[in-house]
Amino acid sequence: FTQTNDYEAVVSTQSTGEKLEKLKAEELAEGKAAKQLSHQLRRIKAIKKEIRAESAAVEEVTKVRQAKKKANEVRPGKYGPGKLPVEQPDFLLPEEISSSLRKLVSPANPIQDRFANMQKRNMVEIRKQVVPHRKYALKYVEKWRRKLPEELKELTKMKTKKKKKVIKMSE
Secondary structure, three states, X not given: OHHHHHHXXXXXXXXXXXXHHHHHHHHHHHHHHHHHHHHHHXXXXXXXXXXXXXXXXXXXXXXXXXXXXXXXXXXXXXXXXXXXXXXXXXXXXOOOOOOXXXXXXXXXXXXXXXXXXXXXXXXXXXXXXXXXOOOOXXXXXXXXXXXXXXXXXXXXXXXXXXXXXXXXXXX
8 A cells, every 4th residue: 555655656756857847948948939039139120131132132133134135135146156247337428329320239239138137037047157178188199100101111120120039058
């Protein structure tokens, strides 16, 4: 009978101790949360300043992007590795203009104008003109057939005149 009472007393003291520790931990957590909240309330001005700076940076980046986009809309697009050459418009001085429009000759070539227009509209790729070149120099070889008959005879003589080695055997 006394054993069970002792056991219950021990268990009850342990549970109260655990309850007290739990309460202390909860109080500490609440105190910590309250401290963080008060710290954040004190930092409101600094946080607002950071937010304003970030938003200003984002706005600046968007303005730059929009300016680039507008510039790209105006100029012709890029298709290919080359750049479109900027040409000055051709015009005639008053002295150069003839009295009759029938005698007036257009300096422009319609095919070249159409081609340039297609390049501006990104229908044809813009490229640099490739200059043809060889990787290795050409070698010139003189054929035997092209030689004169006298030269052929000399060459054939030179081929037949090979040194013959005579081996003497000692007796």
